[in-house]
Amino acid sequence: MRYWLMKSEPEEVSIDDALAAPDSTVAWTGVRNYQARNFMRDAMHVGDGVLFYHSGCAVPGIVGLAEVASTAYPDPTQFDPASHYHDPKATPETPRWQMVDIRALRKTRVLPLAELRADPELAGLMILQRGSRLSITPVEAADWRHILRLLDRPATAADTRSKP
DNA sequence: GCCAACGTTGGC
DNA sequence: GCCAACGTTGGC
Secondary structure: OOEEEEEEOOOOOOHHHHHHOHHHEEEOOOOOOHHHHHHHHHHOOOOOEEEEEEOOOOOOEEEEEEEEOOOOEEOHHHHOOOOOOOOOOOOOOOOOOEEOEEEEEEEEEEEEHHHHHHOHHHOOOHHHOOOOOOOEEEOOHHHHHHHHHHHOOOOOHHHHHHOO
16 A cells, blocks of 8 residues: 555646546546656556645645556557647557546645645655656655644644634 | 746757 | 757746
8 A cells, every 4th residue: 555646737637526527536647757657557556545736726735635546557648649648659559658547535625735845744755855846756654644634634723723 | 927947859 | 878958847
């Protein structure tokens, strides 16, 4: 059992989109980075935990929980000349790009990138490393547990005080 | 829109 | 194999 953080632009596929899909499952299409591909192909297993992250939006951060729902298989968009993700060097006989299915489990509160960055316990989180822009990164078990605790906690002390 | 950082490409 | 040029990511 491993843990992952997977970025998606909400305008492409948001946590709401994923939850609204059949079986809350979406094909994680469009990965065009070898390192990210290799994570999916070589290290992911069905049932692995996924932190669903929104990037390229007003408040980037973790917005939900998901799980890996399939092993890796060829991303069909690489063969489609009409697709934004078309890769002219890929053929069905020699595919380059793989993807997995991701099943959304639930929304969480938004846990902003800024809050992750401010937490000394998460200093080793791959997404926080300088210049890191990988869309799929492994998450250490200790970091996973820590983040789950943060997600179940109100964002600020002020929120706690304002509770009736 | 800007820009830092990184990945990929292709000439040599 | 080197490296300059270019493209992309993604926060701000």
